[in-house]
Amino acid sequence: xxxxxxxxxxxxxxxxxxxxxxxxxxxxxxxxxxxxxxxxxxxxxxxxxxxxxxxxxxxxxxxxxxxxxxxxxxxxxxxxxxxxxxxxxxxxxxxxxxxxxxxxxxxxxxxxxxxxxxxxxxxxxxxxxxxxxxxxxxxxxxxxxxxxxxxxxxxxxxxxxxxxxxxxxxxxxxxxxxxxxxxxxxxxxxxxxxxxxxxxxxxxxxxxxxxxxxxxxxxxxxxxxxxxxxxxxxxxxxxxxxxxxxxxxxxxxxxxxxxxxxxxxxxxxxxxxxxxxxxxxxxxxxxxxxxxxxxx
Numbered sequence: 001x002x003x004x005x006x007x008x009x010x011x012x013x014x015x016x017x018x019x020x021x022x023x024x025x026x027x028x029x030x031x032x033x034x035x036x037x038x039x040x041x042x043x044x045x046x047x048x049x050x051x052x053x054x055x056x057x058x059x060x061x062x063x064x065x066x067x068x069x070x071x072x073x074x075x076x077x078x079x080x081x082x083x084x085x086x087x088x089x090x091x092x093x094x095x096x097x098x099x100x101x102x103x104x105x106x107x108x109x110x111x112x113x114x115x116x117x118x119x120x121x122x123x124x125x126x127x128x129x130x131x132x133x134x135x136x137x138x139x140x141x142x143x144x145x146x147x148x149x150x151x152x153x154x155x156x157x158x159x160x161x162x163x164x165x166x167x168x169x170x171x172x173x174x175x176x177x178x179x180x181x182x183x184x185x186x187x188x189x190x191x192x193x194x195x196x197x198x199x200x201x202x203x204x205x206x207x208x209x210x211x212x213x214x215x216x217x218x219x220x221x222x223x224x225x226x227x228x229x230x231x232x233x234x235x236x237x238x239x240x241x242x243x244x245x246x247x248x249x250x251x252x253x254x255x256x257x258x259x260x261x262x263x264x265x266x267x268x269x270x271x272x273x274x275x276x277x278x279x280x281x282x283x284x285x286x287x288x289x290x291x292x293x294x295x296x
Contacts, residue, residue, distance in 0.1 A: 032273070032295055034101040038094075039276070041269040053094070057120075060087035088124040095121060103274050111276060166256035173252050181245060185212040188238055192231060200227040216242040270294070 040046045060083075067073040067080045095117045099105040108114045167174075189209035196202040201224040202211065211224045215238045226232050270280040274292035286293055 028295075031101045034097060035271075035273055038098055038101060039269075039271045042282075046269070056087060056090060060084070060091075063087070084124060088121055091117070091121045102276065108276055162257060162260065163253075165260050166253050169260060170252045170256045174249055177248055177252070181216070184241075185209055185216060188212045188216075188234065192226065192234060195234065196226055196228060196231045200231070201225070212238065215239060216245060218242050218246070 036043060037045045037049050041050050063080055063083050066076075067084075073080065098108060098114075098117065102108045109118065186209055189212040190205055192211060193202045193205050193208040196208075198204075202208045207224065214221055215235055218239065226235050268280065268282060269278055270282060270284075271278050272280060272287035272289060272292060273295055275287060275290040277287060277289040280287060280294060284294055
């Protein structure tokens with residue numbers, strides 16, 4: 001039975017690998033080396049590439065921010081234009097290199113990072129036709145998400161996943177809690193509308209509910225305040241109640257995180273060349289997501 005299972009698993013991996021190779025060109029030679037440099041940060045070359053990339057991203061954002069200051073932008077307009085086009089050309093070449101060194105270019109282009117990389121170069125070209133979109137170049141700051149790969153902060157991704165699982169597990173409890181809060185603010189807002197009335201700023205029930213929300217969340221803008229003694233007493237009770245209410249979601253999520261907590265594996269940026277899924281273990285031969293054979 002065990003031998004049959006091993007044979008079946010081996011056939012499954014081979015079939016998945018063959019299927020991936022049919023859909024996309026297998027990575028070999030310079031394309032494989034380029035993929036490791038661009039998409040992985042566990043090697044020295046990959047780490048240097050990402051560090052230089054983030055330095056260029058920060059520089060390009062600084063240029064856009066300084067250019068938005070009229071006194072500085074007017075003085076260094078030519079310099080800023082040259083730098084901006086230099087950054088755009090560099091990002092364009094990098095984007096093309098990413099498309100070239102993956103098995104499935106369309107899959108990468110439609111992925112989150114692929115769309116972010118595309119948005120990093122589009123505003124400059126679109127600004128030739130619509131000058132107002134030039135400020136959208138600041139979307140390049142989203143590319144700084146790659147900093148997690150450089151400084152080995154992918155370990156925090158396991159904490160993010162743990163938090164996401166806890167939120168998913170406690171969503172029903174949180175929904176019940178939010179429904180209870182909505183009922184409280186609706187009731188208390190209606191009461192304050194009756195107690196204070198339009199003469200004290202509570203012109204209608206929606207306005208009174210708005211006051212109840214700002215009071216219970218301890219924001220207290222002060223644009224509407226109770227004037228009667230009974231209204232102030234109700235407001236004081238709602239303020240004290242707000243402290244306790246704010247702690248409830250934290251307790252719900254914390255209890256779920258404690259129940260779901262599991263030891264996290266060692267972080268890695270090893271990437272599957274077929275589906276671009278990161279986090280492959282260093283000793284893995286097949287992708288844990290799509291089953292394709294891992295190269296390198």
